[in-house]
Amino acid sequence: MTATLDQTPVAAEPAPARPVAVSRAYRFELVKLFSPWRVRLLVLACLLGPGVAVFGIKQQSTLPSDTLFGRWAHASGWAGPLVTLGFAGTWALPLLTSLVAGDVFAAEDRLGTWRHLLVAVRSPRRIFAAKALASVTVILLLVVALAASGVAGGLLAVGNKTLIGLDGHPLSGGDAAGKVLLAWACVVAPTLALAAIGLLGSVALGRSPMGLLLPVVAALAMQLAQMLPLPVPVRLALPGYAFIAWNGLFTDPQQLSPLLIGIAVSLVWAVVATVLAYLLFLRRDFTNLTVDNAGRRVLTLGVAPLAALFAVTVGVVAAASGTTGSGITQEKLQSSLAVEFAHLYRLQEQELHRPPVTEAQLHTTAACNKGDGLAAPDGPGNDWRCTVTWHVPGVAITGSAVYQLDVTANGRYIADGDGPKEVNGYFLLHTPDGDAPNPLWQFDGNVDLLPSH
């Protein structure tokens, strides 16, 4: 006869509390995040939307020339994902981070599941880590989907063709591919900053709609600030600057300093906002949800530290860059315009089937003034007027052309040809890929806001 010990769970001595592993809590959060149709629809929209839009642009006769690289959308398949990137940085990514990171904590408030989750996971720290990781995973997936869709749409609709950079120099398909992917990778940093702001809002404001909308509101506020004539250090200290700083990748030499500063600032914001959200979350009382002094905590642990971070960043950028002005000077604008004109002149010559020329042969220079010489020649404005001169190779003639420039506060400008019409007027050129507008008629350019050393 064999005696057996009845080992029911009841008889066993309780073990110390064992929190659930972060990896399992992370999987649990992913299951919850993907269960509503809303998130699945978002993924689908990101996978299809940009590709369909780029395809649509190709079918239209007009170009989205108000968007960076939009005027090259019919010429190169790599312009499509950059047009998508411009739109994503302005609208799509803030909205997506709102819907994911802005709701990841608030959803538990809405559903009344906090206590259940705490009992199940047994560690607020691990819950926070799992939620933050899961929301970042979904956001990165959406970014990858947007990029892949834009690239696929562009390549399928137009093809792997030369892209014209922001200083007019041509980028072969391979170069353009690398830079386009790098540009998309660069916006991950500001997206993470917005996601962290979303986490902070979601933790601090709970089920309040403001918690959900905080990344969108923050992104719109930063875009508004970028439109104002603010000093460069203030502009670069905003975590959303990297959403536009990627355009520096498309000049030669590349304008990397603003981009790197923008990425660094975004990452610092992402870390600080996440830490603040974490501290707020750990201070929350889950037994008595009616006791709420969140307002004071949001100020002391949310708004005040971020305002301090912004002030410190402005100071650091100002000290490191040695600039406090707008960053847009007459000298930079003249140099940028002359270089770009020379590159595009070569392209025009090529499309007109003329003998090739080099930039060195052209000796291009530009002279710009602002407000007909009545305004100080610096800063943004649509009253810049420039005269470009160049040597015509093989002929003892100096050519000149006039441009009206609309320079925005972030350093981007649109040059609009103002004669002579044979040089920079509107006419179509026959290219191997079909008719294209004269490249010297209207073009986008970019001024490096930081001093060039």
Add this chain to the structure above:
Amino acid sequence: METTAAVRGQGITKCFGDVVALDNVDLDVARGQIHGLVGPNGAGKTTLLGLLLGLAVADEGRLEILGTPVGRALAAPDGIAGFVDGPGLYPSLTARGNLTALAGLRSRDVRAAGVDEALEQVGLTEVADDKVRGFSLGMRQRLGLAAALLTKPRLLILDEPSNGLDPAGKKHVHGVLNRLAAEGATVVLSSHRMDDLEALCSEVTILATGRVVFSGPLAKLSAENRELDYRVRTPDPRAARRTAQGTPGVTVVEPSGTGMRQDPEVVVVRALVPALDELVVRLVRDGVAVRELAPVVSPLEAAFLALTEQPEQERAHQPERTKEQAAS
């Protein structure tokens, strides 16, 4: 033999700001027992259940759960499951999806976690693949119980588990709780449904304004109670009334005074248990048929009302106890 109490709390005090939610509460729950927690709204039941679930720590006092002292950290020993303020469920997942996701937190092998068995125990097998969004309150309560069962708890904490249950659901829930207790698990549940508590619990603790006003077996509660109103249903109410009026210690009460609806076959009497026994003897002796004899309100409910009436009145004038008042 297991002698350690499942829950042993001494002098537990918990404050939220200046409000004293629990004031020097003692609580002893033996293993294998279904223990009821009763009290008016705001009495501190949810706070106490939250402490047991490890959602908060007491400001003062000692709490020992399943033989393990609870420290200052927000954590309870393994083997505790349950819910307060309703079960936490995700409406966009199915019933099975909710349980599977939950099981995945603890176990690599979700199939071995017993999701289907848990659903079967609470009678939700047929709706296992339906989204929880469409579930009634009673179905959610049962699913919440199933979620708690997944962890094979040694201590189950349930806040108002009978809310919204239909008779079939109630039968399932009672069956599960009784089986758990029979297997040695301990259940602590709060409820406003006195019939449930009487059917399930061997002991109860009554809380009022954060203090324990009674803790012990239900039988003791009845014995400590005052006279109760009883409903006597008879085909000859006139004779029954005459007999009751002639029985020492028995008072005939007008049904309108008890809140009951008028019924020509019912006589309501007020008496202690010995006097009631004597009334039954006399009714039989006088040849008065008795079809039903039952308390108008359950002994537990009557005791609850009697024990919490005073504090309730105090609360009406002074809604929240402060630390200073608690100290005095």
